[in-house]
Each structure stands twice: as structure tokens, then as C-alpha cells.
Amino acid sequence: MKFFKHRPTEGHHTKPSVINRRKAILTTAKYTFFGLIGLRLLWLQVFQRNKYSILSDRNRFKEWKIAAERGLILDRFNNKIAENRQLYRIALIKGDVTDLDFVLVTLNKFLKLDHDLIEKTKTDFIKLRKFQPYVINRNLSWGEFSKINSNLFILNGVQPFISMERHYNYPHQFAHILGYVGSPNENDLQNQQDDLFRTPGIKIGKLGIEKILNRELIGIPGFTRFEVNAAGRAIRTVEFVDGVSGKPLKISLDLELQKLAYEKLGRYAASAVVMDVKTGELLACVSTPSFDTNKFAFGITQPEFNELLKNERKPLINKFLSAQYSPGSTIKPIIALAALENKIIDQDYTHFCPGKIELYGQEFYCWKDGGHGRVNLKDAIKKSCDVYFYEVARLLGVDRMAEVIRKFDFGELVLKNFDEEKKGLVPDTKWKKNVLGKPWLLGETLISGIGQGYVLATPIQICKSIAQFANGGFVVEPTFYTDQKSKLKRMDFDSDNIKIINEALIAATNEQGGTSYGSRLTGNLKFCGKTGTSQVTKLTMKDREDNANPNARPYIYRDHALFAGFGPIENPKYAIAVVAEHAGAGSRVAAPIASSMFDFLLKKRLQNA
Amino acid sequence: MPDRIKVSNVFLLIEKFQKLDRALINMVLLLGFISILCLYSIDKGQTNLWLRHLLRFSFAFLILISVAFTDLRFWFRYAYHFYFFVLFLLVVIKFVGFSAKGAARWLDFGFFHIQPSELAKLAIILVLAKFYNLVKVENINKLFSLLVSGILILIPFLLVLRQPDLGTAVLILGAALGTLWIVGVNRKFFISGIVIVIVSFPFIFAAMKPYQKQRVVNFFNTERDPLGANYQVIQAKIGIGSGGIFGKGYLKGSQSSLDFVPENHTDFVFSHFAEEFGLVGSLLLLWLFFSIIKRVTFIGDQSKNNFTKIFCYSFAFNFFLYIAINLGMVTGLLPVVGVPLPILSYGGTAMLTNMIGFGIVLNSKLYAEDFI
Numbered sequence: 003m004k005f006f007k008h009r010p011t012e013g014h015h016t017k018p019s020v021i022n023r024r025k026a027i028l029t030t031a032k033y034t035f036f037g038l039i040g041l042r043l044l045w046l047q048v049f050q051r052n053k054y055s056i057l058s059d060r061n062r063f064k065e066w067k068i069a070a071e072r073g074l075i076l077d078r079f080n081n082k083i084a085e086n087r088q089l090y091r092i093a094l095i096k097g098d099v100t101d102l103d104f105v106l107v108t109l110n111k112f113l114k115l116d117h118d119l120i121e122k123t124k125t126d127f128i129k130l131r132k133f134q135p136y137v138i139n140r141n142l143s144w145g146e147f148s149k150i151n152s153n154l155f156i157l158n159g160v161q162p163f164i165s166m167e168r169h170y171n172y173p174h175q176f177a178h179i180l181g182y183v184g185s186p187n188e189n190d191l192q193n194q195q196d197d198l199f200r201t202p203g204i205k206i207g208k209l210g211i212e213k214i215l216n217r218e219l220i221g222i223p224g225f226t227r228f229e230v231n232a233a234g235r236a237i238r239t240v241e242f243v244d245g246v247s248g249k250p251l252k253i254s255l256d257l258e259l260q261k262l263a264y265e266k267l268g269r270y271a272a273s274a275v276v277m278d279v280k281t282g283e284l285l286a287c288v289s290t291p292s293f294d295t296n297k298f299a300f301g302i303t304q305p306e307f308n309e310l311l312k313n314e315r316k317p318l319i320n321k322f323l324s325a326q327y328s329p330g331s332t333i334k335p336i337i338a339l340a341a342l343e344n345k346i347i348d349q350d351y352t353h354f355c356p357g358k359i360e361l362y363g364q365e366f367y368c369w370k371d372g373g374h375g376r377v378n379l380k381d382a383i384k385k386s387c388d389v390y391f392y393e394v395a396r397l398l399g400v401d402r403m404a405e406v407i408r409k410f411d412f413g414e415l416v417l418k419n420f421d422e423e424k425k426g427l428v429p430d431t432k433w434k435k436n437v438l439g440k441p442w443l444l445g446e447t448l449i450s451g452i453g454q455g456y457v458l459a460t461p462i463q464i465c466k467s468i469a470q471f472a473n474g475g476f477v478v479e480p481t482f483y484t485d486q487k488s489k490l491k492r493m494d495f496d497s498d499n500i501k502i503i504n505e506a507l508i509a510a511t512n513e514q515g516g517t518s519y520g521s522r523l524t525g526n527l528k529f530c531g532k533t534g535t536s537q538v539t540k541l542t543m544k545d546r547e548d549n550a551n552p553n554a555r556p557y558i559y560r561d562h563a564l565f566a567g568f569g570p571i572e573n574p575k576y577a578i579a580v581v582a583e584h585a586g587a588g589s590r591v592a593a594p595i596a597s598s599m600f601d602f603l604l605k606k607r608l609q610n611a
Numbered sequence: 612m613p614d615r616i617k618v619s620n621v622f623l624l625i626e627k628f629q630k631l632d633r634a635l636i637n638m639v640l641l642l643g644f645i646s647i648l649c650l651y652s653i654d655k656g657q658t659n660l661w662l663r664h665l666l667r668f669s670f671a672f673l674i675l676i677s678v679a680f681t682d683l684r685f686w687f688r689y690a691y692h693f694y695f696f697v698l699f700l701l702v703v704i705k706f707v708g709f710s711a712k713g714a715a716r717w718l719d720f721g722f723f724h725i726q727p728s729e730l731a732k733l734a735i736i737l738v739l740a741k742f743y744n745l746v747k748v749e750n751i752n753k754l755f756s757l758l759v760s761g762i763l764i765l766i767p768f769l770l771v772l773r774q775p776d777l778g779t780a781v782l783i784l785g786a787a788l789g790t791l792w793i794v795g796v797n798r799k800f801f802i803s804g805i806v807i808v809i810v811s812f813p814f815i816f817a818a819m820k821p822y823q824k825q826r827v828v829n830f831f832n833t834e835r836d837p838l839g840a841n842y843q844v845i846q847a848k849i850g851i852g853s854g855g856i857f858g859k860g861y862l863k864g865s866q867s868s869l870d871f872v873p874e875n876h877t878d879f880v881f882s883h884f885a886e887e888f889g890l891v892g893s894l895l896l897l898w899l900f901f902s903i904i905k906r907v908t909f910i911g912d913q914s915k916n917n918f919t920k921i922f923c924y925s926f927a928f929n930f931f932l933y934i935a936i937n938l939g940m941v942t943g944l945l946p947v948v949g950v951p952l953p954i955l956s957y958g959g960t961a962m963l964t965n966m967i968g969f970g971i972v973l974n975s976k977l978y979a980e981d982f983i
Binding site: 017018021024025027028029032035036038039040042044047048055057058059061230231232233237 | 748789792794846848850851852854865866869870871885886890893894901904908911912917920921928931938939943944
């Protein structure tokens with residue numbers, strides 16, 4: 003018992019009571035704390051359960067969205083103009099790639115990658131998060147694809163895959179109206195409410211119909227849901243949901259006509275619009291020169307893009323919507339209508355054309371040296387007499403003129419949903435005072451009467467105006483949808499006045515002496531229309547002498563050639579506007595192009611149908 | 612003659628075995644079983660961590676039984692020796708210990724790693740129990756006894772704090788203060804102690820390591836820095852909260868299995884348990900822990916000598932502190948300090964310490980009738 007020699011002699015028996023009392027207090031503290039923990043668990047697991055369940059799922063599930071196949075675009079006869087093709091591509095998976103340099107060198111052996119692409123891949127690859135795939139920006143041929151597939155055992159982390167990519171069957175012809183697709187940039191992403199555009203590999207419409215109807219075309223992306231661990235590695239696939247392909251979209255364009263127009267306009271910086279005069283359906287919308295939208299869909303190279311930008315004929319500009327021209331003589335039918343409506347003149351009103359007139363010491367020329375002599379309204383339109391219209395404009399005044407021009411929706415957007423569309427300009431005294439701060443001059447009224455000066459119009463506006471003459475004075479709303487029935491609404495013009503002008507237009511093409519007589523069609527279906535030659539600069543005397551040879555002037559000072567017409571002359575169906583920049587006289591350049599399109603439309607589409 | 616002695620020894624052993632506290636042993640075994648289930652579920656048996664835990668638990672359980680059969684007087688006799696041996700280890704570790712995450716805590720014994728700071732928790736209880744067994748009740752609040760106990764506490768506390776291992780140091784201090792409270796040290800010392808800590812908090816804070824400061828700051832602002840310093844607690848809370856009332860089901864938890872909760876095998880193991888077994892499971896586990904504490908206290912109640920009484924109550928308090936600090940930390944009620952959940956957490960020494968502690972408690976029951 004030597005172990006216990008330190009045995010206390012006093013106070014030994016009083017100790018347990020102290021200890022027991024203190025123990026009881028401690029036990030209470032323990033109860034309290036366990037209760038606290040219990041309440042905390044109740045709070046976390048019952049009252050905040052939903053919040054934490056969501057957070058837990060957000061942790062463990064990651065979705066990899068797969069872009070759906072984009073909807074086809076068909077013309078009015080169901081020809082495919084934009085479709086999708088299988089592309090063979092490869093992706094590198096970060097984290098699975100053990101030696102990037104080796105992989106790239108090996109890939110280079112099979113694919114002959116260019117140096118820039120390799121460097122870009124290397125720099126981009128570093129920025130990736132772990133297990134994120136990186137798609138190499140190069141399409142593989144089937145041969146290359148199968149070579150890679152059979153050598154996968156040495157290519158760690160290389161993932162060959164097949165994707166569906168947009169392909170334009172007529173990349174140049176439909177470039178401006180269809181637009182093209184591309185990967186969304188930061189700007190595109192910011193304007194979106196949902197995260198559809200964040201789908202990896204998705205292509206969105208960047209321009210034209212592809213952009214306007216992007217949501218309908220894009221479909222619903224499918225997705226694979228993975229369970230991932232904290233490092234981001236996919237552990238297992240939880241579910242796979244197929245996407246829904248975009249709806250096929252039928253548009254009102256006519257493939258054959260579009261091709262024809264593109265071919266005919268080809269030489270010029272030009273545009274042509276064809277529409278149905280009753281429904282407003284656009285049958286062709288061509289702008290030349292054009293560009294290859296397939297290249298844009300895969301990311302055009304900088305030098306190629308710079309070349310497009312530098313080209314003085316501006317291939318990137320959508321000319322039928324956003325190029326603004328002085329309408330020139332194509333506005334004369336409207337000026338004449340304004341004069342008839344305001345009862346300034348009647349159809350028998352005549353005026354003598356001496357070739358030029360003088361006003362306050364300034365000379366105003368008719369296009370025809372020596373003048374037309376005495377002309378009435380019909381002759382004035384048929385022969386496009388400028389002096390007659392100077393006089394009409396003088397009598398009418400610019401404000402009454404502008405009022406009628408505006409009734410044809412000049413100065414307004416026609417298609418509205420194209421970002422690049424321009425409004426044009428209809429000047430009047432108020433406009434000049436507000437915008438330029440100067441009073442209106444009478445000389446400006448005169449030249450407005452022949453579509454020169456401040457007045458600006460887009461080809462689609464010109465086409466719409468002539469269509470509204472053709473259908474006898476009804477409003478048409480141009481559209482590229484086939485199923486929209488536009489309800490015909492009368493413009494508040496006297497239909498007799500419209501008829502007078504239409505007869506003059508018919509004469510202009512189909513009677514000897516008319517400005518577009520040389521382009522007339524000889525079959526039983528005929529067309530008619532108004533030519534226009536719009537001056538880009540004020541002509542000098544020398545220029546007037548050289549007029550026979552428009553190529554004598556530098557390109558950018560040459561006249562624009564315009565033509566606006568409709569056909570067939572009985573019961574009109576089609577309206578066409580053609581504008582060729584710096585191409586010379588409308589009767590020589592624009593009218594023949596329109597004529598060949600009418601020829602196609604009247605013979606192939608009307609007679610054969 | 613030798614034969615007779617042998618037979619009587621065997622009978623003694625059987626008698627001892629029959630007198631062992633079955634309830635406590637069963638509860639400890641149940642806890643061990645739960646811990647193995649839980650560790651298996653965390654990585655779905657892909658590693659053999661659960662197997663190693665099972666081996667350690669079995670080894671520690673053997674130690675528990677051996678300790679339970681050892682004469683209580685042995686522990687009483689060698690309490691001081693044990694205490695100084697642990698101090699010696701704590702000093703040695705400064706030179707030959709190897710570090711984990713910047714703190715020199717471990718001694719390598721080849722097959723087994725020992726963390727002397729864990730043993731220090733047991734040593735401080737033993738040494739104080741022995742010391743206060745000897746001190747007369749009227750001398751408890753005398754300067755001499757306070758000074759001695761103060762020194763006994765401060766040496767291991769400071770040594771562990773310097774490792775640095777704040778969690779264990781706090782536990783050592785907590786266990787020691789619990790013992791002082793139980794033996795009847797005047798309340799005014801505790802009250803003034805709390806006041807001093809509060810007043811000197813700015814100085815303590817200034818002396819902390821940057822990561823410790825971070826933890827304190829984060830504790831008061833849990834939404835701050837969700838991917839950095841608060842990541843652990845936020846992820847643990849997600850695990851617990853997403854378990855709901857009945858849990859996601861065994862082997863169906865994701866937070867720990869997919870490594871979102873760091874330290875998922877060790878300090879934050881409760882998060883996984885709560886995720887799979889829900890509020891019901893968690894409360895049952897709490898109840899199991901509480902029953903163990905109550906049982907240990909009950910054994911202390913029945914003891915007729917002060918040494919075992921003090922030891923049982925102190926050990927129960929120490930065990931409680933482990934659970935309270937760990938669960939408080941995992942559920943976001945307390946700042947993050949590295950304290951494991953007894954027996955459930957993967958880790959050798961903490962389990963060994965607790966099992967030795969339970970062994971002594973069982974031992975106390977065997978010798979409850981004896982006066983020391």
C-alpha cells in the first residue's frame with residue numbers, strides 16, 4: 003500500500019458533495035449545448051433544406067449543352083438555300099492531355115496544321131479550366147478524320163467528333179438577305195436574358211434573316227447532365243436529353259430569280275428588289291458584289307475581311323436596304339401624281355421644253371440636248387422630260403411634293419427588323435430649316451422634282467412605290483414570309499390619277515420614244531417602268547459634252563442607273579427596282595437588267611404556271 | 612501452489628470481465644460500427660481508409676480492454692510519470708516530429724503515428740485528478756494549489772499552442788478548466804478568467820497566426836469569401852442541410868463523396884453522416900454521444916473515491932468538449948478549429964486517447980468500491 007501514502011487526512015469526506023454540486027451545473031451546461039446543436043440541425047436540415055439541396059445539386063451536377071441542328075431555310079419552291087452539313091472536327095480535353103506539345107506535333111503530322119493555329123491553340127489551352135474541351139478550329143476531311151481515329155491510342159486527350167454546321171448552298175447570292183451565322187461574341191451574350199447563347203459550340207445568326215429569325219431557327223439545345231466531383235471531373239452521366247432541331251423556314255424568295263438577278267447585276271455595285279405587288283412578298287433581294295457567307299460561318303481570316311472592307315464597291319453593304327440614292331427620274335410618277343392630286347395640272351397640261359431653263363441666273367438642264375419641245379404629262383413621263391417636271395415642281399412647291407412622297411413611305415423603314423436598314427430622306431422647308439438651319443431655295447424645289455438634291459431613297463422603297471402604282475394604289479408591306487396575308491388598304495389617291503400615270507409608264511417602255519423602249523419585251527406579256535439616271539455630282543459643261551461616254555469620269559463621279567417597273571402590264575403581279583451604282587444611264591444599264599428579270603418572271607413563272 | 616494462483620487469477624479475470632460496464636462498451640462499439648459505415652460511404656469503398664480505420668479501432672479497443680483490466684492503482688500511481696512522459700514527447704516532437712500542414716504534431720513510430728498533444732489531454736486530466744485527490748478541500752482555493760495546478764496546465768498548453776495547434780491547445784485548456792471546476796475551485800476565478808479573456812482578446816488576436824485570424828474573422832462573417840476560407844464550412848453546411856429530415860440514404864451522399872467538403876474523413880465527417888442520415892440520424896447520433904457522456908458520469912457517481920470521480924467527470928467533460936467544438940464548427944456555430952469528432956473521425960491518436968480514457972472509466976467501475 004505504499005502507492006497511497008499521500009492519502010489526505012482531512013476534508014476527504016466533504017469533497018464528494020462539492021464535486022457532485024459542480025458536476026450537476028456542468029451537466030446542465032452540456033444539456034444546453036446539445037440542445038443548441040439539435041436546434042441548429044433542425045434549422046439547417048428542415049427549415050433551410052431546400053436552399054442547401056439546390057446548392058448541393060448545383061455542386062454535383064454540371065450540364066453540357068449540345069447545340070441543336072439549325073433549321074433549314076427554303077425558298078418559295080422548297081429549294082434548300084441554307085442547310086447543315088456534317089463536319090469532322092477534333093477537341094482537346096484539358097486534364098486528359100498529358101503532353102500538349104507531343105499531341106500537337108503528332109496532330110500536325112496527320113493534319114498539316116498551320117503555325118498560327120498551333121500557337122493559338124497553345125495559348126488558349128492554358129486559359130481553360132480543367133476537363134473543359136477545346137475545339138481545334140479546323141475542319142477535317144474524312145481521310146484525316148479516320149487517320150486520327152485509328153491513331154487515338156497515342157493521342158491522349160484528343161476527342162474526334164462530328165458536328166452539324168451551317169452550310170449555304172448559294173453563299174454569294176443570298177449573302178445580304180439571309181445573312182450568316184457565327185459564334186456569339188461578348189456583345190451578343192450581354193443582350194440575352196437566358197443562357198441559350200452560352201451553349202458550347204452554338205452558332206447564332208449575325209445578320210439578315212438568320213439573325214431576325216434566330217430564335218426559331220436555333221431550336222432547343224440538348225444536354226448531357228454529369229455528376230462531377232470538386233475538381234470538375236465528370237464521374238458519371240446522369241441523363242441525356244436530345245435537343246429539338248430548329249424549324250425549317252420557308253421564305254418568299256425565288257431561288258432561280260435570285261440567281262438570275264445576281265448573275266445580271268454581277269458586273270456592277272448594284273442591287274435589285276423584286277416583290278409581289280399585291281402580297282408584298284419579296285421574290286428576290288440581291289446586292290452585289292457579294293461575299294461568301296460560308297467563310298463567315300467558320301470565321302473569316304483577317305486579310306480576307308480587310309479586303310472586303312477596302313473594296314470600293316462595298317460588298318459588305320446590304321445595298322437594297324441601306325444604300326441611299328437620289329431616286330432621279332424614278333420619282334417622277336410620284337411628282338406627277340402629287341400634281342394631279344393637288345389639281346395643279348391635269349393630264350392635258352402641256353409645257354414647252356427648250357432643253358434648259360434659267361432661274362435667277364442659274365441654268366437647269368433637261369437630259370436631252372435641245373429639249374423635247376412641247377410635251378404633255380404622258381410624254382413627260384414617257385420621255386422623262388426634266389423641264390416639264392421643273393415646271394410641275396415649281397407650281398407644286400416642295401412641301402406638297404414631300405407630303406405625297408411620304409405617303410409612299412419614303413423616309414420610313416420598310417422591313418423594320420433589319421438593323422442595317424436606312425430610312426432615306428424626304429426634304430421639305432421645315433426639314434431644311436431644322437436640320438441645316440437655312441431657308442429653302444426655289445432651285446432646290448426644281449431639282450427635287452426630278453429626284454435630285456436632298457431627296458434620298460433605298461432600292462426597296464423605290465420598289466415598294468412602283469408596286470403601289472402597279473396594284474392601283476394599295477399599300478403593300480414587303481415581307482419575306484410566305485404565309486403573311488397583307489390586307490390591302492387603299493392609299494387616299496384618286497384611282498383615275500394612278501391610272502393616268504400607269505398608262506404613261508406603259509408608254510415609257512412599250513411605245514416608240516419611251517426611255518426604256520429598247521428593253522421592252524415582245525411576247526404577249528409585257529412590262530413597263532420608269533428609268534432613272536441619278537447624278538452624283540453637279541455636272542460641268544465638259545461633263546455634259548462627254549455624256550455619251552460615262553466612263554470618261556472617275557468611277558465615284560459616274561451616274562447611278564435606276565429602273566423601277568412592274569409587269570405584266572395588264573393585271574400587274576411583279577414590281578422590280580434595280581439600282582446600279584456609277585453605271586451610267588438607267589435606260590442603258592438598269593432597264594435591260596430589269597427586262598431580263600421580267601422576261602424570266604413573265605415567261606417562266608406566269609405563263610408556265 | 613503455482614497452480615492455485617494461476618486458477619485464481621483466471622477467475623479474477625472472469626470476474627472482472629463480468630463486472631465490466633456492458634452498456635458503455637456496447638455504445639462505444641456501436642459508435643465504432645457507425646464510424647466504419649460512414650468512412651466506407653464517403654468514398655464508396657474506393658480506398659481502404661475504412662479498413663484502416665477498422666484496424667485502428669480494433670487495436671484501440673484491445674487497448675481499452677487492457678486498460679480496463681489494469682489495476683486502477685497503477686494509473687493513480689503513475690499519473691505524474693505519464694504526465695511528464697507526455698511533456699517529454701511534446702518537447703521531443705519539436706526536434707524529430709514531422710509536420711502536417713505546417714504544424715509539427717506527429718511522432719513516427721513506424722506502424723503508428725502518435726500525436727503527443729492528444730495524449731496531453733488525457734495526461735492533464737489524470738494529473739489533476741491525482742493532484743486534487745491529495746489536496747484537502749479547504750486548501751483548494753489556496754495560492755499554492757492554484758499555482759501548482761496552473762503550472763501543470765500551462766506547460767502542455769503552451770507547448771501545444773507553439774506547435775502550433777490551436778484546436779488541441781483549446782481542448783487541453785478546456786478539459787483542465789473543467790477539472791478545476793469540478794474539484795471546486797472558486798467561481799470568482801472562472802468569472803474573472805472569462806473577463807480577462809474578453810479584455811485581452813485584442814492582444815490574443817494580434818498574436819494569432821494569419822490563418823487563425825482569418826478563421827475568426829470568417830466566423831463572424833460567414834458569407835465572406837465562399838471559395839476561400841469559408842469554403843469548408845459552407846460546403847459542410849450544404850451537406851448537412853441537403854440531407855433533410857431523413858437524409859439522402861446510405862451511400863447516396865454527394866457532398867463528401869465528390870470531395871466538395873475538405874477534410875471529409877477527419878474533422879468534417881459529421882457533414883457526411885448528416886447528409887446521408889438526415890436530421891433523424893443526426894439526432895440519434897447526438898443521443899448516442901449524450902448517452903455515453905451520461906454513462907461515464909453515472910460511473911463517476913457510483914465511484915466511492917475522489918480520484919476516479921474527478922477522472923470520470925473530467926473525462927466526460929473532455930469528451931463533451933470534443934463533440935461540442937466539432938459539431939459547433941461543422942454546423943457553423945463556432946469558428947473552425949481542428950478538433951475531430953471522437954471515434955467517428957479518421958485518425959489514430961484521438962481515438963487511442965479516447966479509448967484509453969474509456970478504459971480508465973471502465974476500470975473506475977471495477978474499483979468503484981475501493982478507497983484510494
